[in-house]
Amino acid sequence: MMFSQIRSYDNYIVANLQLNLLKDHGISCYLQDEHTITIDPLLSPAIGGMKLMVVDNDMEKASELLDSVEDDYLKTVACPVCHHTSLEKITHVDHPTGFWPKLKNRLIGGSPASFKTYYHCTSCDQTFSSLPV
Ligand SMILES: [Zn+2]
Numbered sequence: 001m002m003f004s005q006i007r008s009y010d011n012y013i014v015a016n017l018q019l020n021l022l023k024d025h026g027i028s029c030y031l032q033d034e035h036t037i038t039i040d041p042l043l044s045p046a047i048g049g050m051k052l053m054v055v056d057n058d059m060e061k062a063s064e065l066l067d068s069v070e071d072d073y074l075k076t077v078a079c080p081v082c083h084h085t086s087l088e089k090i091t092h093v094d095h096p097t098g099f100w101p102k103l104k105n106r107l108i109g110g111s112p113a114s115f116k117t118y119y120h121c122t123s124c125d126q127t128f129s130s131l132p133v
Helices: 012-024 034-041 042-047 057-076 101-108
Strands: 003-009 029-032 051-056 087-094 114-121
Touching: 003 012, 003 029, 003 042, 012 029, 012 034, 012 051, 012 057, 034 042, 051 057, 057 087
Parallel strands: none
Antiparallel strands: 003 051, 029 051, 087 114
């Protein structure tokens, strides 16, 4: 079975909640680097966080499941600028073609592609690199 990264996390609790959500729906998955980061959280940025790995055959089902949970949660978070609950998550996936960029991404993030996520308010057009608290 081949596994691929679907998400990465700095937070142990969120990582395990989403891991168990997928397992409850019968999806084969595991957290890579969970123990390393639990022992030394300062290593998290260096190795790309805890990586949620999903079996390739279930990738689409897992992605839809995680997206729907995140969308439901986003509907409850207010924009810190305009206070509307109109945030959306935007993920850019970069698939480099060169050997060295792919190697760099694999070493840092465990996947040849790199992922960048940010949040956009559709009401006031502001963007945030992390979810506002
Ligand atoms: Zn806003």
